[in-house]
Amino acid sequence: MKRLLVMLLMLTLGLPALAQEDESTPDGLIMVTVREVLAIVKRDKAIVSDQARLLELVDARILPHFDFTRMTKLAVGRPWRTATPEQQDALVREFRAMLVRTYTKVFSTYPDPEVEVKSAKLLSEDESTVRTIIRVSDGRVVTIDYEMKKIDGGWKAFDVTVEGISLVTSYRGSFADEIKQVGIDGLIKTLSEKNREASDVASARKKG
Structure with missing residues (x-):
């Protein structure tokens, strides 16, 4: 799970200008977003x-391009249909917060990789896959696919697949186990506690 998120981060932070920079296309949207983030980091x-x-940067510049409602719905699976609107909102909020924390945690861990962005593969008028090839400093080559959907005229990612392993599917397994043991509210509580613990650790490090 952590490897999936780390590779996703490496893609987001290290993408060079290999795709057409047009926000109206799924691959172009990725390129434009990355250029904005890199420009900010280089300046400061x-x-x-x-x-x-870092939290503000990730929250403002990267995560708006993800469809977290759909991601969370797919990750939770069948129990999503029986969750109340309040529970669904809480799940989306905590899932989003978890990914924000993951991004900021490993933000400076990896050097800029070499990334090749393939042309988007249109699956339909409103769905597309953007394949990227990442080459890191130790010689590894990693394939990452963004699953994108066009929503209200713009493209958003709803899943990320690293070397054939889906981020959403990976979470679905752990979420299913948690729901089976403690229910929807228990999953929400677990995610909330993990997010709070991560926040407390970050605050303690800053004070130290």
């Missing part, structure tokens, strides 16, 4: 060690 290198500002 101190941001990498500032947890609060």
Whole structure:
């Protein structure tokens, strides 16, 4: 699970100008977003060690391009249909927060990889897959696919597949086990506690 998120982060932070920069296309949207993030980091290198500002950067520049409602719905699976609107909102909120924390945690861990962005593969008028090939410093080559859907005229990612392993599917297994043991509210509580613990650790490190 952590490897999936780390590779996703590496893609987002290290993408060079290999795709057409047109936000109306799924691959172009990825390129434009990355250029914005890289420009900010290059102008202000101190941001990498500032947890609060990193959270703001990730939340403002990267995550708006993900469809978290659909991602969470797919990750939770069948129990989503029996969850109340309040529970669904809470699940989306905590799932989103979890990914924000993951991004900021490994933000400065990896050097810029070499990334090749393939042309988007249109599956239908409103669904597309964007394949990327990542080459990291130790010689590894990793394939990452963004599953994108066009919503209200814009493209958003609803799943990420790393070397054939789906992020959503991976979470679905752990979420299913948690729901089976403690129910929807129990899953929400677990995610909330993990997010709070991560926040407390980050705050303690900053004070230290």
